[in-house]
Amino acid sequence: MKSLTKYFVWMLLLLVTGVLTAQNHKPAVTNVDLKERTDGSMLVDVYYDVNDSDGNAMTVTMLASSDSGSTWNLTCNNITGAIGSGITSGTGKHIVWDFGVEHPNFYSNKVIVEISADDGITSVPAGMVLVTGGTFTMGSTNTLDYGASPTHSVTLSSYYMSKTEVTQGQWKAVMGINPSYFPGVGDNGPVEQVSWYACISYCNKLSIKEGKTPVYSIGGNTSPSSWTSGTIVFDTTAKGYRLPTEAEWEYAARGGTQSHSYTYSGSNNVDSVAWYYSNSGSTTHQVSTRTANELGISDMSGNVWEWCWDWYGAYSSTAQTNPTGASSGSGRLLRGGSWSNDNYDCRVSIRGYYDPGSNIIIIGFRVVEDL
Numbered sequence: 001m002k003s004l005t006k007y008f009v010w011m012l013l014l015l016v017t018g019v020l021t022a023q024n025h026k027p028a029v030t031n032v033d034l035k036e037r038t039d040g041s042m043l044v045d046v047y048y049d050v051n052d053s054d055g056n057a058m059t060v061t062m063l064a065s066s067d068s069g070s071t072w073n074l075t076c077n078n079i080t081g082a083i084g085s086g087i088t089s090g091t092g093k094h095i096v097w098d099f100g101v102e103h104p105n106f107y108s109n110k111v112i113v114e115i116s117a118d119d120g121i122t123s124v125p126a127g128m129v130l131v132t133g134g135t136f137t138m139g140s141t142n143t144l145d146y147g148a149s150p151t152h153s154v155t156l157s158s159y160y161m162s163k164t165e166v167t168q169g170q171w172k173a174v175m176g177i178n179p180s181y182f183p184g185v186g187d188n189g190p191v192e193q194v195s196w197y198a199c200i201s202y203c204n205k206l207s208i209k210e211g212k213t214p215v216y217s218i219g220g221n222t223s224p225s226s227w228t229s230g231t232i233v234f235d236t237t238a239k240g241y242r243l244p245t246e247a248e249w250e251y252a253a254r255g256g257t258q259s260h261s262y263t264y265s266g267s268n269n270v271d272s273v274a275w276y277y278s279n280s281g282s283t284t285h286q287v288s289t290r291t292a293n294e295l296g297i298s299d300m301s302g303n304v305w306e307w308c309w310d311w312y313g314a315y316s317s318t319a320q321t322n323p324t325g326a327s328s329g330s331g332r333l334l335r336g337g338s339w340s341n342d343n344y345d346c347r348v349s350i351r352g353y354y355d356p357g358s359n360i361i362i363i364g365f366r367v368v369e370d371l
Contacts, residue, residue, distance in 0.1 A: 027052040027117035031091075034113065042100025048082075048115050049091040055132050055257040056119035056158075059085045062095060063114040066106075074111065078102040087117070121371075128160040128369065129296050131248070134257045138250055139315055140349035147312070147351045153319040154247045160369040161244065161252050164287035165190040165299050165306065166202070174206050180284075181361040188286040190304045190364040196332045196356030199243060199307050199365045200224075200232055206367070207240030215242040234309065234324065243309040244368040246333045246351075247323050253301070253336070253348040255294030263347055265300035265336070266293030270343040274302025280339035300336050301346040304364035305354075308333035312353035331355060338362040 032048040052058055060083050064074035078101050082093035124130050135155040140148040169187030171194070172178050179193045194202075201224035204214040214222035215238040218230040234242070244252070253265040266273040273293065275285045284303055292298040300306075310325025310333045325333065331353030337346035340362045344350070354363065 025053045027056075027058050027119050029115050029117050032113070032115050042098070044097040044099045046095040046097060046113070046115070048093050048095075050087065050093060050117050051089045052117070052119050054119065054121075054130065055089075055134065056121065057085070058087045058089075058117045058119050060087045060093075061116045061118075062097075063116070065112045065114075066110065068110065069112050069114075072114070074106075075102060125160055125369065127162055127164070129163050129252075131156075131159050131161050131252050131295060131368075132257050133158040134251075136251050136254060136256075136259070138247055142349070145347075145349050145351075147314065148349045150315055150317040152315060152317050154251070154323060155319070155321045156248060156251055157322055158371050159244075159248060160371065161248070161295075161297060162366045162368070163292070163297055165304060165364045165366045166199075167191060167287055171202065174202055174209060179359065182284045185284050185286060188288075189284050190287055190299070192284060192304050192361050192364045193359040194364065195359050196243075196307045196354075197232075198359070201227070203241040203243065203367060207238075212240040212369075213238040215240045236322075236324070239370050241367045241369055243307055243365060245322075245324050246308045246310040246335065247320070248368060249300075249306065249308050249333075249335045250348060252295060252297055253293065258294035260294060262293075264343075265297070265348055266291055270301065270346055273298075274337065274343070274346045275299075275339045276302045276337060276346050277340060277342050282339070284339050301348070302337050302341075303339055304336075305334040305338045305341075305352060305362055306336045307356075307363065307365040308335055312351070329353075334363060 028051050030049045035045045037043045062076045062079060062083060063072040064076055065072050066074055076097060078098035079095055081095040083095050133156045135153060137151050138154045139151040141151060167187060168178050168180050168189050168191045171191040180191050181193050182189060200216050204216050204222055204224050207214045215235050217233045218227045262268050264270050264273050271279055272291045274290060288298040290298060293300060311329030312331045312333055313326025313329055334352035334354055
């Protein structure tokens with residue numbers, strides 16, 4: 001059998017697909033190399049390197065053309081190896097193309113090959129940060145951290161989280177009033193004096209306003225304006241705005257897949273990332289005026305405590321996937337510390353809880369959204 005290289009001069013065209021946003025970096029395909037085997041099999045080995053800096057798995061595809069890319073007219077069906085979905089970052093990825101079987105009578109002096117990698121992330125909503133899913137150790141081994149042991153493995157799916165705590169301006173735009181004790185901080189100050197129940201209402205109202213599917217319901221009704229009383233149901237399949245679970249909050253506060261294992265969210269130096277008792281001047285401060293963490297999320301240590309979805313409950317040592325907390329309790333989870341707390345309470349492992357009907361000047365919240 002004649003050597004394949006007698007008929008082909010291989011030219012490489014590298015194309016990377018994926019949408020580049022502030023938080024999602026498109027995958028990079030480099031160092032593509034094609035080698036025809038010399039054993040007469042007409043098999044072609046394709047090698048490439050691929051990297052997704054956000055840690056996402058990718059779908060890799062290959063196209064081929066004999067007309068300089070005007071049309072991708074050569075099928076690439078007889079291929080095996082590092083192709084298709086679930087491809088992770090790495091070097092020396094290997095595809096085997098059975099060219100002789102797929103194109104036994106094809107003759108040309110030019111074939112262009114396109115290798116594409118797509119992480120499936122289309123866009124990051126305004127004001128949000130992509131938190132790429134992963135597995136982390138939740139909790140603390142410090143016996144002084146009340147309720148934070150035992151440590152346990154938690155695996156989370158990807159989600160979006162707001163870069164900042166919900167501000168007074170954002171609250172007013174949805175709810176029509178400003179309940180904050182510190183209105184003088186301005187529209188960019190975190191809203192506070194909001195109960196857990198009020199935050200649930202805000203999430204649904206914002207979802208309805210933006211045409212998203214509300215996450216919460218009472219008696220099957222998702223419109224907060226018609227709620228009176230009843231059990232709030234969390235629809236885990238809905239894609240609207242919601243409170244983070246405690247696990248989602250801690251994972252993001254620790255920096256997700258970019259974590260440097262800091263004591264506070266974004267640093268071991270509390271003053272660089274948090275407004276707390278020693279530097280706040282006994283008031284909240286405008287959001288994002290302290291250094292953001294590894295993911296670009298600010299104020300997860302200090303400024304205001306943040307409501308989470310979960311009821312407060314004891315940790316288990318059992319590994320969990322996308323946990324939503326205890327089924328009942330007397331208080332809803334709070335995380336992050338506040339302008340009124342000392343530095344100890346601003347650490348990423350510290351847990352707090354409070355009556356969900358209470359409105360106090362040290363508690364606010366932020367929202368998340370499923371992909």
